[in-house]
Amino acid sequence: xxxxxxxxxxxxxxxxxxxxxxxxxxxxxxxxxxxxxxxxxxxxxxxxxxxxxxxxxxxxxxxxxxxxxxxxxxxxxxxxxxxxxxxxxxxxxxxxxxxxxxxxxxxxxxxxxxxxxxxxxxxxxxxxxxxxxxxxxxxxxxxxxxxxxxxxxxxxxxxxxxxxxxxxxxxxxxxxxxxxxxxxxxxxxxxxxxxxxxxxxxxxxxxxxxxxxxxxxxxxxxxxxxxxxxxxxxxxxxxxxxxxxxxxxxxxxxxxxxxxxxxxxxxxxxxxxxxxxxxxxxxxxxxxxxxxxxxxxxxxxxxxxxxxxxxxxxxxxxxxxxxxxxxxxxxx
Amino acid sequence: xxxxxxxxxxxxxxxxxxxxxxxxxxxxxxxxxxxxxxxxxxxxxxxxxxxxxxxxxxxxxxxxxxxxxxxxxxxxxxxxxxxxxxxxxxxxxxxxxxxxxxxxxxxxxxxxxxxxxxxxxxxxxxxxxxxxxxxxxxxxxxxxxxxxxxxxxxxxxxxxxxxxxxxxxxxxxxxxxxxxxxxxxxxxxxxxxxxxxxxxxxxxxxxxxxxxxxxxxxxxxxxxxxxxxxxxxxxxxxxxxxxxxxxxxxxxxxxxxxxxxxxxxxxxxxxxxxxxxxxxxxxxxxxxxxxxxxxxxxxxxxxxxxxxxxxxxxxxxxxxxxxxxxxxxxxxxxxxxxxxxxx
Numbered sequence: 001x002x003x004x005x006x007x008x009x010x011x012x013x014x015x016x017x018x019x020x021x022x023x024x025x026x027x028x029x030x031x032x033x034x035x036x037x038x039x040x041x042x043x044x045x046x047x048x049x050x051x052x053x054x055x056x057x058x059x060x061x062x063x064x065x066x067x068x069x070x071x072x073x074x075x076x077x078x079x080x081x082x083x084x085x086x087x088x089x090x091x092x093x094x095x096x097x098x099x100x101x102x103x104x105x106x107x108x109x110x111x112x113x114x115x116x117x118x119x120x121x122x123x124x125x126x127x128x129x130x131x132x133x134x135x136x137x138x139x140x141x142x143x144x145x146x147x148x149x150x151x152x153x154x155x156x157x158x159x160x161x162x163x164x165x166x167x168x169x170x171x172x173x174x175x176x177x178x179x180x181x182x183x184x185x186x187x188x189x190x191x192x193x194x195x196x197x198x199x200x201x202x203x204x205x206x207x208x209x210x211x212x213x214x215x216x217x218x219x220x221x222x223x224x225x226x227x228x229x230x231x232x233x234x235x236x237x238x239x240x241x242x243x244x245x246x247x248x249x250x251x252x253x254x255x256x257x258x259x260x261x262x263x264x265x266x267x268x269x270x271x272x273x274x275x276x277x278x279x280x281x282x283x284x285x286x287x288x289x290x291x292x293x294x295x296x297x298x299x300x301x302x303x304x305x306x307x308x309x310x311x312x313x314x315x316x317x318x319x320x321x322x323x324x325x326x327x328x329x330x331x332x
Numbered sequence: 333x334x335x336x337x338x339x340x341x342x343x344x345x346x347x348x349x350x351x352x353x354x355x356x357x358x359x360x361x362x363x364x365x366x367x368x369x370x371x372x373x374x375x376x377x378x379x380x381x382x383x384x385x386x387x388x389x390x391x392x393x394x395x396x397x398x399x400x401x402x403x404x405x406x407x408x409x410x411x412x413x414x415x416x417x418x419x420x421x422x423x424x425x426x427x428x429x430x431x432x433x434x435x436x437x438x439x440x441x442x443x444x445x446x447x448x449x450x451x452x453x454x455x456x457x458x459x460x461x462x463x464x465x466x467x468x469x470x471x472x473x474x475x476x477x478x479x480x481x482x483x484x485x486x487x488x489x490x491x492x493x494x495x496x497x498x499x500x501x502x503x504x505x506x507x508x509x510x511x512x513x514x515x516x517x518x519x520x521x522x523x524x525x526x527x528x529x530x531x532x533x534x535x536x537x538x539x540x541x542x543x544x545x546x547x548x549x550x551x552x553x554x555x556x557x558x559x560x561x562x563x564x565x566x567x568x569x570x571x572x573x574x575x576x577x578x579x580x581x582x583x584x585x586x587x588x589x590x591x592x593x594x595x596x597x598x599x600x601x602x603x604x605x606x607x608x609x610x611x612x613x614x615x616x617x618x619x620x621x622x623x624x625x626x627x628x629x630x631x632x633x634x635x636x637x638x639x640x641x642x643x644x645x646x647x648x649x650x651x652x653x654x655x656x657x658x659x660x661x662x663x664x665x666x667x668x669x670x671x672x673x674x675x
Contacts, residue, residue, distance in 0.1 A: 078470070131653050134415070135601050138594060139653065142646030149639030249639075257417075257474050270468045302490065305482025309475040317465050 025279035028266050028315065032286045035293055043296040049174050055292060056176040057168050061086070061240035063284040065255050066262035067185050068232030070280040073263050075225040076205040076272025077133040081122055082233050082259050084144025085115045086252030089237025091148045094157030094247020104163050111234035118144060119230020120223075127222035141256075148249040157247035163238075164245035178239060182281060185232065189277045197224055206273030261308065262287055265315045287311075361604030365619030369626050376630045388629070390512055396625035397518040398580075400618050402573045402592055403599040404525045405566030407617045410600050411529070411538045412562050413545075413610065414469035418458060418477040419570040419596055421484070423589030426451050426574025428484050431494030431584040440497035448571050454480055455567025459560040473563075485586060492584045500579030514576070526614045538562065542610030595624050602652040624648075 040046040065082050072079040089111040098106045118140055125136040171177050192198045200221040203211035212218050240251060260270075266283030268275025287308060294304050373389060402419060409416045429447045434440050454476055461472040506513040529535040537558045540548040549555050573592070578584050603620035605612025627648055631641045 125650075125653075129654070132601075132606070135597070135649070135653055138597065139646045139650040142594065142649065143643050144646075146639045146642030146644075146646060149642055150637070151639075153637065153639060257478065260471065260474060261478075264468075264471045270470060300486060302486035303482055305478040305485070309477075309479035309482070312475045312478070313461055313465070313467055313472065316467050316471060320466060 025267055025276060025282060027318070028279055028282045028286055031315070032282055032289060035286060035289050039289065039293045039296065042293065046296075049170065053168075053170050053176040055289065056179045057243055058292075059285045059288040060178040060182055061236050061243060062255060062258055062262060062288060063182050063281040064185060064239055065233055065236035065259045066266070066280040066284040067182075067189070067277045068229040068236065069259045069263050070266070070268055070275065070277045071201065071225045071229045071232070072133075073268055073270060074201050074205045074272060074275060075222050076208070077126060077222065077225065078137060079122060079226065079229055080134065080137040080256060081118055081141045081144060081230070082236075083252035083256040084141035084148070085118050085230060085233035086237040086240060086255050087148040087249055088118075088144045088151075088252075089114055089234050090241050090244075090251045091152040091157070091247045091249055093159050093163070093238065093241035095152050097158060097160035097163075099160050100162050101166075103160055104166075107160065107163065108235075108238055111238040112231045113234070115230040115232065115234025115237070116227055117230070118233075119227040122230065123223035123226035126226065127219045145249070145252075148252075152247050152249050155246065155248040155250075159241045159245045159247070163242045167239070167242035178242070181235065181239060185235070186278060186281065192228075193276075197221060201225060202273055204272075258284070258287060261312045265312060283315075362613060362616040362619050365603060365616060365623050369619065369623050372623070372626050372630060376633070379630075379634055388633075390515060392622065392626050392629050393518055394512050394514045395629065396622045397514040397521070398573050398576055399592070399595055399599055399621035399625060400518055400525075401521060401569050401576070402596045403603075403617050403621050404521070404529075404614065405562070405569035406596040407600045407603075407605060407612060407614060408529065408538060408562040409469070409566050410597075410605060411610065411612055412542045412559060414462065414473075414562070415597070416458070416473045416563065416566045417470065417593065418454065418473040418480060419566065420589030420591075420593045421477040421480040422451050422454055422567050422570035423574040423577065423592060424584070424586060425454065425480050425484050426571030427578045427584035427588050428488055428492045428574075428586070430500070430575050430578045431492055431496065432488060434497050435494040436497060440499050444497070444499070444575065447575070448568050451571025451574075452564045452568045455564040456560065458567070459563040462563070463556060463559045481586075488586065490586070492586060494584070496578045496582045500575055501582065502579075504576055504579035522614070522618045525618075529614045534558070534561070539610055544610075595621075598649050599624055602649065 036046070043051075045051050065086060069079055069082055092110060092114065093107055098104065122137050122140055125131045125140070126133045129136075167177055167181075169177055171180070197220075200211065200216040201224075203214070203216055204218050204221045208218055211221075236255070237252070241247070244251065262284035263275075263280045264270060264283070265286060266275065266279025266281070268279060290307060290311060291301075291304050294307055295301060299307070373392070376388075402423075406416055406419060426447060429450065430444070433447065434443045458469075458473050458476045461467045461475070462469050465472075467475075503513055503517065508516065529538070537548070537553045540551060540553050541555065541558050545555070548558075570589070574584070574589065577588050581588075599620035600612065600617050601620070602623060603613070603616030603618070605616065624645075627645065628641070631644055636644070
């Protein structure tokens, strides 16, 4: 990671349509469309709304988790607790199901609160006590995994019917409801990005000292990034539970690597200050779509990892090559 | 801003105090970790009389030998400011290749090094991505990890077969003068590892690289070679841990490496190394590995359920981090002005 530290001072620019295309989010969007074309070619049913809903439902938990991770990565941090929070909230949903729409609201609140508390602990350890982010969030992740195991020691339990049926359904027979949650996250992000805190996030990630000298409270920004990320992981756990309808104390583990993969694929720099949440969501969607394409292309599911890994590396190599060619930094 | 002379003298002064602090701090934290191990083993006697015996010490050391080998490689990578997330996948690869290609048939003598070379190749691939393609270590090793575990899965069709070569059974199950063979191995490996990291030119290059890359380049450190080698060594170590596990359990599974990812980092961090690189000592890491294994064994023997064990494990990492915090403060203060990443 030390190799990427020499960043020039970050310049904020309003995203322009032409430039958007060569930004991280733009590249991954083009990649997604290309992959979808291949998918439609291999599998004609790909264009039907039920297949699309399935795809969206599958991608949503990872997309939301990656969106949360982006907040922390932008502030030049790492958050491994994503796996722990997802496992913990998933287990809570399965062991204490709350029926009906009101119950779903209660569950959602619990998930957000759990995520927020874990995020606050992370923020306290990293922003205030200045522990190394990887090590501190590693510890909170392990503790969360342990709590999940205490609540449910083996896969089982049932998520409330209302949650698992309604949230995986379609609105007006077309719009996947789970997609609306992602949309809500995106809208919240677009508003947040324009607040002082949102601007501070980029500033702290790009150059902590400069940010601090220009009057931004680095501690406050870092802390807020972790709390926000934690709450979003809680939402990811909520959506995962709707998706799987059951509990698994290890359900969050696969999200650890894939969330970072999605963030990197979406063009967010892992050394902070550059990138955005929308790219990460598209990155997550691309990773999940890739699985479908490979499956319909007759590739054994054993080998999907090989393709995911190669795509990840290629995306980063080409992404940074693009960034160097266009000679500028994006904030899309 | 300031004249050049001022900057030079300031830099020298900082470096001098840092060196003094490094020696002091690492001796102290290594000793502290070992003392903590002994206290923990003795204290476990209070919980159950069967604990804290000589036999249990030997069991702990046998189990710790896996982690010691693994965290040596991880420690070298961390020393240069990187991180190797591909270790669990490479452990599995080493183990699975050993049972499926060699098994208990002949040819172990030339096939075992060949399998290790393949593992080293994985490390080389990571290093190529990191050094030449400029992919961040975190992402690159994650990508190789996904690729390698997928390859291992495909290679075995989901169910690894075969048994352990006799050599590995001898290494892991044999004993001499009433002491298990892995304990001798652990001691030899710890000494050799310490010499490599602290008493060779290569080791000193690693510290130089992790502390300040540009300064190291100017000082004539062969940057490329020194950046690549830790990943190769780390992957070979992981492959060897896979073989050790095969010898210990007389078989391989596709999840055999999964539980070693976090401990490999935790052992290095508990041993007093900075995860930011340029700082650390293998003696501390060995202590960290033994401490983690001791905690694991004691907690398992007390009969706590898996969840509570995991919580305690996380709590211990947290406490170790908090104890090291003061030094970190000073370190960060010493580094202020230099851009920091990954922390």
